[in-house]
């Protein structure tokens with residue numbers, strides 16, 4: 001019976017959250033899509049949805065179905081995981097999904113906190129920073145699907161909900177868990193449905209997690225989940241599990257990287273890979289045809305597959321992304337690239353690839369769905385927020401890298417190359 005039931009709005013986000021919980025000593029399994037049968041045995045079950053950019057009604061319906069399955073399995077607390085850069089549009093989907101969950105759980109209130117200080121995401125006076133830049137000056141203003149043009153999360157979330165949004169500011173968070181809990185209770189009693197909670201450090205996140213122990217619903221990035229294992233331990237529900245929480249079968253076999261993220265970090269990682277691995281950069285704009293791009297990639301990879309990774313990227317800088325979107329429309333451009341990379345993944349696995357890194361949340365969703373993966377067991381961390389996973393029933397090792405995560409050498413380092 002899971003202690004914590006999680007609903008993640010994309011697949012990389014789900015592994016990021018699972019990774020945090022495993023590091024905190026919980027066993028965690030990521031299931032792909034709304035569970036249809038019995039849930040796997042784990043302290044935390046993370047349902048990975050591809051709902052971040054889905055139509056609002058679909059995102060809400062799937063999230064509620066996931067919530068119902070988790071509650072039916074006995075989950076004691078629900079966590080709604082979204083991006084540490086609050087990826088969403090004014091239409092949603094963070095607000096509408098959170099609204100639906102608040103209503104389903106009858107809790108009237110939830111905190112909202114995307115901070116992830118280890119990866120440079122902090123929240124101060126309700127404003128989200130990426131490193132030293134405000135969110136809207138961090139490169140996220142150019143995201144292909146969810147451009148973030150306002151760093152004030154109170155405002156951003158207010159535009160997505162008919163509830164009201166308050167703030168638990170830094171000065172309160174600094175005082176620790178009891179003060180944070182009092183502030184959240186005060187906001188709830190004054191009619192606020194949400195509180196954006198400031199956090200600059202892991203200590204802040206641990207205090208927020210402790211303060212939220214009695215909450216039915218927590219919403220945020222993986223950072224705010226850091227404090228949750230201790231709550232279950234303090235309640236006598238979670239035994240000490242040590243390293244057993246992240247053990248996976250041994251990894252071996254041909255290696256590949258597929259990149260569909262156009263984030264600054266991923267573009268940098270592709271730049272590094274150019275000098276250290278066989279790297280193919282697909283020119284989707286010149287040839288917007290999934291079948292032709294698949295044929296090109298397979299032809300190129302034919303004599304290169306082996307223990308040293310091959311890297312195949314559709315990623316492009318903002319002006320090229322904008323040009324493809326102008327030609328095809330935003331959603332069709334994204335769907336074409338996702339279809340292309342999913343087909344390449346399927347063909348590479350058929351040709352023997354056993355270890356695969358996928359860069360990008362939407363991209364990972366497309367690839368994992370195509371590969372027929374039902375669940376991911378979480379293994380050791382490669383870089384903050386990105387673990388190796390073991391995909392069942394396919395027996396592949398997969399690392400789903402959030403677009404913005406990972407060091408510049410991530411695509412080599414993941415394979416020890």
Ligand SMILES: Nc1ncnc2c1ncn2[C@@H]1O[C@H](COP(=O)(O)OP(=O)(O)O)[C@@H](O)[C@H]1O
Nearest residue numbers: 144261314316321334337338360361362363403
């Ligand atoms: N060259 C390109 N032109 C237009 N869109 C692209 C291109 N390359 C990738 N995309 C799309 O951009 C989106 C990137 O989103 P995602 O995979 O979630 O990355 P991130 O993790 O950085 O958010 C995907 O829908 C992908 O298909």
Ligand SMILES: O=C(O)[C@@H](O)C(=O)COP(=O)(O)O
Nearest residue numbers: 012013016083084361402403
């Ligand atoms: O919280 C995060 O930043 C990640 O877990 C995440 O959700 C990233 O999504 P993508 O950048 O779309 O991979």
